[in-house]
Amino acid sequence: MKIREQESKNNIVFGAVVGLAGIVCGLWLLIYLKRISGTEFVAFSLGFAVIGLIIAFAAEVQEFSIAGNGVKLKELRTEAERTIEDLKQARTEVFRFLLQKSIEFSGGWGSGSKVDERVEQFIKLFEQIEKFECIKELQIDISKTLNILMIGQFNNLEIIHKNTKRIGDIFENGERPDILYIELEDKMINKILEQYSGKKPNFDDIKADVIQGIEAYSKLYAIKVKLDKLANES
Numbered sequence: 001m002k003i004r005e006q007e008s009k010n011n012i013v014f015g016a017v018v019g020l021a022g023i024v025c026g027l028w029l030l031i032y033l034k035r036i037s038g039t040e041f042v043a044f045s046l047g048f049a050v051i052g053l054i055i056a057f058a059a060e061v062q063e064f065s066i067a068g069n070g071v072k073l074k075e076l077r078t079e080a081e082r083t084i085e086d087l088k089q090a091r092t093e094v095f096r097f098l099l100q101k102s103i104e105f106s107g108g109w110g111s112g113s114k115v116d117e118r119v120e121q122f123i124k125l126f127e128q129i130e131k132f133e134c135i136k137e138l139q140i141d142i143s144k145t146l147n148i149l150m151i152g153q154f155n156n157l158e159i160i161h162k163n164t165k166r167i168g169d170i171f172e173n174g175e176r177p178d179i180l181y182i183e184l185e186d187k188m189i190n191k192i193l194e195q196y197s198g199k200k201p202n203f204d205d206i207k208a209d210v211i212q213g214i215e216a217y218s219k220l221y222a223i224k225v226k227l228d229k230l231a232n233e234s
Contacts, residue, residue: 023048092137095129099138099145114213116153122146123219135230143227146220153217157210159188177218184210 025048102122111117122145129135135142151165158164160180165171189207193200 021048091132092134095125095132095134095138096141098125099141103145103148114156114210115216116149116156116213118149119153119216119220122149123223126223135226139227139230142223146223146227150217150220150224153213153220157213157217159192159210160184160214171221171224177214177221180214180217181211184214 102118102125104118106117126142129138129142147169148167150171151167151169154161154171154175155164157180160183161175163175186207189203189210192206192210193203
């Protein structure tokens with residue numbers, strides 16, 4: 001009921017603004033530009049006033065006539081609301097499909113980077129889901145996808161935590177990204193360099209890649225925190 005009352009108030013305010021805007025515009029055309037006559041001003045103003053009234057009382061008006069053609073507002077509104085709901089459902093299903101695809105690898109050769117190639121696209125996808133307020137509807141799908149990506153990214157940083165996880169494993173408090181930052185040491189970077197045969201890459205480049213890996217894990221962990229909070233509120 002409160003929602004309906006608030007909607008009615010908003011319609012009245014908007015309708016009043018439209019009506020006043022029409023009168024002001026008419027005065028501007030009449031006095032300053034001298035593009036219309038007094039009679040045209042009256043007709044112009046009345047037209048906007050009627051439109052303003054229709055908007056103001058849209059929730060109550062059942063039908064009005066324009067040039068003899070009846071327009072049923074209630075039916076148009078119901079159809080519009082139904083279409084909007086269908087579009088929202090379709091949008092949710094598209095997001096669900098994209099979540100399923102986001103765990104797939106590109107199919108090319110691995111770069112050896114400590115950053116999982118799938119993380120960036122998933123982050124962008126989640127931002128869109130959040131923007132369109134679809135998190136609740138897709139909470140289960142997001143959680144499943146997130147767990148897979150977090151496992152992959154966490155395992156890429158095994159050089160730090162000396163541990164591996166499998167799909168479905170939970171993350172303990174001691175596996176927070178800030179702890180990984182603290183535990184990262186130069187000797188770990190040197191150990192990575194030892195795995196290369198022939199010309200070794202630059203130490204700073206490898207360290208920067210590992211740090212980017214932790215940052216990627218941190219972004220995923222932040223989403224996990226959001227989902228955990230949402231689950232606790234349910």
